[in-house]
Amino acid sequence: MAHFDRDQYLEYYRLMLRIRRCEEQIGALFSRGMTMGTAHLSVGQEAVAVGALSVARPEDQVVSTHRGHGHLIAKGAAVAPLIAEICGRVSGYCRGKGGSQHIAVRDLNFLGTNGITGGGIPVATGAALTARTLETGAVVFSFFGDGAANQGTFHEALNMAAVWKLPVVYICENNGYAMYTPQRQVTSVDDIAARAAGYGIPGRIVDGMDLLAVRAAALEAAERARAGEGPTLLECKTYRFSGHSKSDTGTKYRSREEIVAWQARDPIANWRAFLRAGGVPEAELEQIEAEIDAEVAAATEAALESPYAEDEALVGAYAATASPAGEAWLIAQ
Amino acid sequence: MAHFDRDQYLEYYRLMLRIRRCEEQIGALFSRGMTMGTAHLSVGQEAVAVGALSVARPEDQVVSTHRGHGHLIAKGAAVAPLIAEICGRVSGYCRGKGGSQHIAVRDLNFLGTNGITGGGIPVATGAALTARTLETGAVVFSFFGDGAANQGTFHEALNMAAVWKLPVVYICENNGYAMYTPQRQVTSVDDIAARAAGYGIPGRIVDGMDLLAVRAAALEAAERARAGEGPTLLECKTYRFSGHSKSDTGTKYRSREEIVAWQARDPIANWRAFLRAGGVPEAELEQIEAEIDAEVAAATEAALESPYAEDEALVGAYAATASPAGEAWLIAQ
Amino acid sequence: MTATALQLRTISYRDALYEALRAEMERDERIVLMGEDFANGGAFGVAGDLPELFGPRRVISTPISENGFVGVAVGAAMTGLRPVVEIMFMDFIALAMDQIANHAAKVHYMYAGQYAVPLVVRTPAGAGRGYGASHSQSLEGWLIQVPGLKVVAPGTPADAYGLLRSAIRDDNPVIFIENKLLYPVKGEVDAAGALVPIGRAAVRRRGNDLTLASYGRMLGIALEVADVLGSEGVDCEVIDLRTLKPLDLETLAASAGRTGRFVFIEEGTGGIGAEVISRVAEQIPGVRVARVAAADTPIPSSGPLEQQVIPGLEDIIDGCLRTL
Amino acid sequence: MTATALQLRTISYRDALYEALRAEMERDERIVLMGEDFANGGAFGVAGDLPELFGPRRVISTPISENGFVGVAVGAAMTGLRPVVEIMFMDFIALAMDQIANHAAKVHYMYAGQYAVPLVVRTPAGAGRGYGASHSQSLEGWLIQVPGLKVVAPGTPADAYGLLRSAIRDDNPVIFIENKLLYPVKGEVDAAGALVPIGRAAVRRRGNDLTLASYGRMLGIALEVADVLGSEGVDCEVIDLRTLKPLDLETLAASAGRTGRFVFIEEGTGGIGAEVISRVAEQIPGVRVARVAAADTPIPSSGPLEQQVIPGLEDIIDGCLRTL
Numbered sequence A, B: 001m002a003h004f005d006r007d008q009y010l011e012y013y014r015l016m017l018r019i020r021r022c023e024e025q026i027g028a029l030f031s032r033g034m035t036m037g038t039a040h041l042s043v044g045q046e047a048v049a050v051g052a053l054s055v056a057r058p059e060d061q062v063v064s065t066h067r068g069h070g071h072l073i074a075k076g077a078a079v080a081p082l083i084a085e086i087c088g089r090v091s092g093y094c095r096g097k098g099g100s101q102h103i104a105v106r107d108l109n110f111l112g113t114n115g116i117t118g119g120g121i122p123v124a125t126g127a128a129l130t131a132r133t134l135e136t137g138a139v140v141f142s143f144f145g146d147g148a149a150n151q152g153t154f155h156e157a158l159n160m161a162a163v164w165k166l167p168v169v170y171i172c173e174n175n176g177y178a179m180y181t182p183q184r185q186v187t188s189v190d191d192i193a194a195r196a197a198g199y200g201i202p203g204r205i206v207d208g209m210d211l212l213a214v215r216a217a218a219l220e221a222a223e224r225a226r227a228g229e230g231p232t233l234l235e236c237k238t239y240r241f242s243g244h245s246k247s248d249t250g251t252k253y254r255s256r257e258e259i260v261a262w263q264a265r266d267p268i269a270n271w272r273a274f275l276r277a278g279g280v281p282e283a284e285l286e287q288i289e290a291e292i293d294a295e296v297a298a299a300t301e302a303a304l305e306s307p308y309a310e311d312e313a314l315v316g317a318y319a320a321t322a323s324p325a326g327e328a329w330l331i332a333q
Numbered sequence C, D: 001m002t003a004t005a006l007q008l009r010t011i012s013y014r015d016a017l018y019e020a021l022r023a024e025m026e027r028d029e030r031i032v033l034m035g036e037d038f039a040n041g042g043a044f045g046v047a048g049d050l051p052e053l054f055g056p057r058r059v060i061s062t063p064i065s066e067n068g069f070v071g072v073a074v075g076a077a078m079t080g081l082r083p084v085v086e087i088m089f090m091d092f093i094a095l096a097m098d099q100i101a102n103h104a105a106k107v108h109y110m111y112a113g114q115y116a117v118p119l120v121v122r123t124p125a126g127a128g129r130g131y132g133a134s135h136s137q138s139l140e141g142w143l144i145q146v147p148g149l150k151v152v153a154p155g156t157p158a159d160a161y162g163l164l165r166s167a168i169r170d171d172n173p174v175i176f177i178e179n180k181l182l183y184p185v186k187g188e189v190d191a192a193g194a195l196v197p198i199g200r201a202a203v204r205r206r207g208n209d210l211t212l213a214s215y216g217r218m219l220g221i222a223l224e225v226a227d228v229l230g231s232e233g234v235d236c237e238v239i240d241l242r243t244l245k246p247l248d249l250e251t252l253a254a255s256a257g258r259t260g261r262f263v264f265i266e267e268g269t270g271g272i273g274a275e276v277i278s279r280v281a282e283q284i285p286g287v288r289v290a291r292v293a294a295a296d297t298p299i300p301s302s303g304p305l306e307q308q309v310i311p312g313l314e315d316i317i318d319g320c321l322r323t324l
Ligand SMILES: Cc1ncc(C[n+]2csc(CCOP(=O)(O)OP(=O)(O)O)c2C)c(N)n1
Pocket: A066, A067, A115, A116, A117, A118, A144, A145, A146, A147, A148, A149, A175, A177, A178, A179, A244, D036, D037, D064, D066, D088, D092, D095
C-alpha cells in the first residue's frame, strides 16, 4: 500500500464507527423494548460493508440482507431515519412499514435489506440486467451470508449473471455461521469462493477484517463489471462479535477462544491503530469518536421523538397507475 | 478393456435396442394420436441409461426426468405397461394416471419420471438419506439434463448430499440443449462437471455415447457411494437424435452437420460393431433384433388392448392411514 | 368509458398475445421479455418473430431457473425496466412463489412506495391435453390471496390483447393467466388497439333467473350451459370475471342480487370460486350459491380420467340445479 | 371415539410440540426431524434436547435450502423414513411450494398408490411480533387448495400435542401450522398421550344465535368476542376448525344451520374463510355470513400499523353485527 489517503481513511473510520455505534444503540433500544421485531447486528463485520462500498458510486446499487444496517450506513444512510425505521416511527426510511429487515432508500440506490435469506441475490442480478440493458454504467453490489450461499437463488442468479456478463459484484460475508449452525455442518466447501468455478467467474477469498483488502478486491471486481466483463464472487471471511439476532448472545455455540481470537482482529480497533501509525494524532481520532457518539445520540433522540405512523397501514399495497392517456378503454365487447 | 463379457454385452445390446424400438413405437403412436400429452424420446442417449444402470442392483433406486423411458427400461421395466401408461390405459404402470412424465415402478425401485425439470434431484437425495439412515446399502441414481443443472434444486441437493456424504450418483445427461436452447446460451460453464468443485465432490466428464465409459464411471461412483464416501457428479456428453418432444423435429435449431456428426456416434450402431468385432456373429445379432422387434410389437398390441381406466379418477389422492390401534382419540376437550 | 368505433379483425388468442407484446414493445423501450426457451421458440410459440424484431437484449431466453429469473425480473422492474416474463406452464410458478409473493408483491408497500415493480408474469394454466399432474394445474387461487398482486385471466382474444397491454402498462406486478386450450381459438380483436381495463368484469349474456360466473376457458362451457338451461326456460346471465384480483364485486353482486342464484365455475380446485362466492354471499343475503370446480385430486394424464376431474357440462348443470 | 379419562398437566404449546415429537420418535425409529438450525437451537426452540437424545442421524440441521430439504424429505418419505421438517417461518414455505404441491402432494395419486409420502411440514405462521412483511404471513390458504395435502392448525397445547402425533402417523403429507404467539401459551394436555384426529373440528362454546368459527391464535379472540356479545344478549357458538383440510363441514354446517349466522375469523388474507364460507353458504341456503380477515396489504413492521392490518376485537364484532 503506497499512498496514505488521509481524508479518505478518516472517512472510512467515521463510517465504520457510525455503524458500530448505531448498532450498539439499536441493541440498547431493543433491550428497552423500543424496537419492532428483532434486529441482526453486524458488529465485527464493518470492514466488509465499508471496504466494499468505498468503491461504489452514487448511481451504483446495493442489495442487502437481514443484517443490513452496515450496508445502509456505508452507502450513505443517516442514523436517525434508520433507527426510526427500526423503532417503527413515521420518520423511518420506510415510515415504519419495513422494519430492520425491509429497508430501502431510493435516493441512495439502496434496493433494500431483505428478510428472505438468499432472496436478494436474484434481485441484485436484475438490477444489473437493467444497468446492462439501459447502459446506465451502474454496478450492483449484492451482499449475502455464507448460509445464503446454499440457497438455490445463489446458484440460479450467479449462473445468469455469468451468462449475461452482468455488472454485479457478489459479496459473501462469511462469518462462519448461519444462526447457530457452523458453516462446516451445512456447507460442502470450506470456501464459498470455490463455487465461482461452477459459473466460470472469478472467485476471491478476501480478509474481511481488513478494510483495504476488501476495498482492493471490490475495486477490481467493480472495474471488471464496469468494463462489461461480468460478475465476480468475493468471499470476505469475517465474524460477528454479537449474537445472530437480539435474542442470542452468540456464546453458546462458539467457543470463548474463537471469539477472543476474532476480537483481536476487530476491524475498527485495527483501523484506528493503522491511522495512528500513519500519523493521525490521538486527539483527532478522539474528536471523531466524540462526534460520532454525539451524532448517534442526537439521531436516536430525533428518531424517538418521531411518532408512530398512523392511517397508512391500509394503503400503499399498490402503485398508482395512470390510465392510458389518449387510449380508449375497451370496456364492453 | 481386458475381458469381453459376452453375455453381459449382449444384454446391454438388448436393453439399448429395447429402448430405441420402444421409443420409436411411442413416436409412431403419438403420430397416430394414441398417446396422452407429449412424449420426450431419448433416442441417441441410450448408452447413458444402460451404461449407468448396468451397475445398479435391484435394491438401488432411480429418480428420472421427463425423458425417462430409457431409464425405466434400463432398470428393468417391461415395454407393455410402459406403452400402456403413455397411452392412458389401465394396464399402465400407473394405471394411466401418470403419463409419460410421471411413471414410477415400485417393484423396480424406480421412484419416478418427473415432469418438473430439476424436481427429482432433491427427491433422489432424500432416497439416499433413507439409505444412509436405515443402512440399507442402496445407492441412488439421479438423472437430470444439462438444463436442469441450472435449477436451484441441483445446487441445494448436491450441497446436502456432499455434506451428509450420501450414497447417490448424480448423472447429468448433457445433450447440449434444453428444449431448443443451446447450452452455451443459458449455462455459464462448458462442463457441468465443473460444478462439482462447488460441493467438494468428484466431477467427471464421460463420453455418453460410449457404454463402457459410462459404465466404468458409474461403477466407480457407485462404489464410492456404497463405501460411504458420498456423491459423485457424472456428466455424460450425449445427444438426442430426435426432437425435444414429439412436437419438435430437432432440426430447426441444430445444424445438419452437427446432427450428422453425432449420428456417426450412434451408441447402438457402434455397440453392434463392437460386438461384431468381439466375435459375435451377425446372425446372432439379427436374431436379437428380431426378438426385440417382436417383443415391442407384441407389447404394443397388448397395451392397446387394455382399456382406459375408469372410476378411479376421483380416488387415490390420499393414502389410507390406519387409525391408531390401541390409542384413544381425543375428540372433545 | 367510451368504447371507440371498433376496427375488428379475427385472430387467435396466441396471436393476440403476440400483437399486444409487439405493440407495447414498440411503444416502450423499457419492456423486455424473458422466459425459458422464450427467444428460441418456447412451448407455445407466443414470441413468434419478436426475438428477431427486437434482438437479444430485449427478448431473452433464460436458464431453467423459475425463482431466479422471476427474481431477476423483480430487480429489473425496480430499477427501470418493465419485464414481461413467461412461466412455461403455470404449475412451475410453484418454484417462483417466493419471488412473486415475498418480493414482487411486497416491495411497493414495505419500502413505503419508494419502488414500484412493473412486472408481468404470463403463464398458461389449465388441463385438457393429457399432460398429467405437473403440467395441467390452475393455481390462480394462490395468487389472488397475495396482497400487492393483480391477477388477470382473459378468456377471449380481445381480452388477451387488451388486458396484456393494460398489464404491461400497470406499475404493479400482474399475473397474467393464459389457457393452453385457448391459444388456437380465434376471435375478433380491435385493430386500433384498445386496452381492456384491469378490474372490470364483462357480462357476456344477459339473463334474469341465474348468474353464471367464470373466466378463461370455462367461460365457453358456461355459455353452453346457458343455452341448455335457456331451452329449459331458465334465463341465465353469464359473467366473465376477466380480472381475478381486484375483483369486480359490483358487477357480480348486482347480477346475483337480481337473479338470486349464483353459480361459479372454474378449472382449478375452487380457490377463485371460494373467494367470489364468499363475497357475494356476504353482500347479498339469501342468495343461493353453488361452486363447480375441479375434483380434489391431482390431474391424471389419461384423457377419460382427466375429463372426470375437470368440470364439464353436466357438472355445471348439476351445480345450477342445486340453486334452483 | 371414546374419550379416555384424562390425566392432565399444564404445559406450553411449545412443550406440547416437543413432547409429541419425542413420544413419536421413541415409538418409531423411522421418524427423522429436519430443519434449518433445527439441531442447533432453531428460531423457536421446539427441538429442545431432542438432538442430544436422538443424535445427528435423526435430528438434522439442514442448509438454508427450503425447496431442497423439503424435496429431500419427500424422497426420504417415499423410501421408508417418516420425516418431520420445520420451515422456520411460514413465509419461507413460498420457496418450497414446488416440492410440497408438485411432489409431496401428487406422488400417491399420480404414481397410482405405489408410493406414499408420510411427511409432516411444521411451520409457524402469524403476525403480532413486528417482524415485518417477510416473517408474519399466514399462507395456509394456498395449501388447502392442493389436493393430496392435509392441513392442520392447532390452537391449544392439547391440540398441538394430539394433532402432531396424528400428523406424524398419517401416511400423507400434512402441513402442520403453528402460531408464533402461541408458543409460550399454556394449557392442559393429556399426559396419557391421546391423539387428536385429523379432520374434526371442536365446539369450544355452545350458543344459539351466531356461529363464530376460527382456528389458531384467532380462536382466543373469537372467544373474547363471544363474551362481549354474550353480555349484549347474543349467544355465540364458537368452533375451532383445528383441521383446515379436510374440512369438518358437518360440524360447521350443523352449527350454521342452527344459528343462521356464520362469521369466520382468520389472521391470513381470507383464503380459509373464503373456502369455509362458500361451502357453508352452499349447504345452508339463507345463512347470513361474514368474513373477518387481514387487510389486503403486506404486513407492516411497526406495531401500531400491524394492529390495523390484523383483525382485532372490533373488526370481529363489526363482522358479527353485519350478520345480525
Ligand atoms: C428463506 C429464509 N430461510 C430462513 C431464514 C431464517 N434466517 C434468518 S438469518 C438466517 C441465517 C443466515 O445465515 P447467513 O446467510 O450466513 O447470514 P448471517 O446471519 O450469518 O449474516 C436464517 C436461517 C430466512 N430469513 N429466510
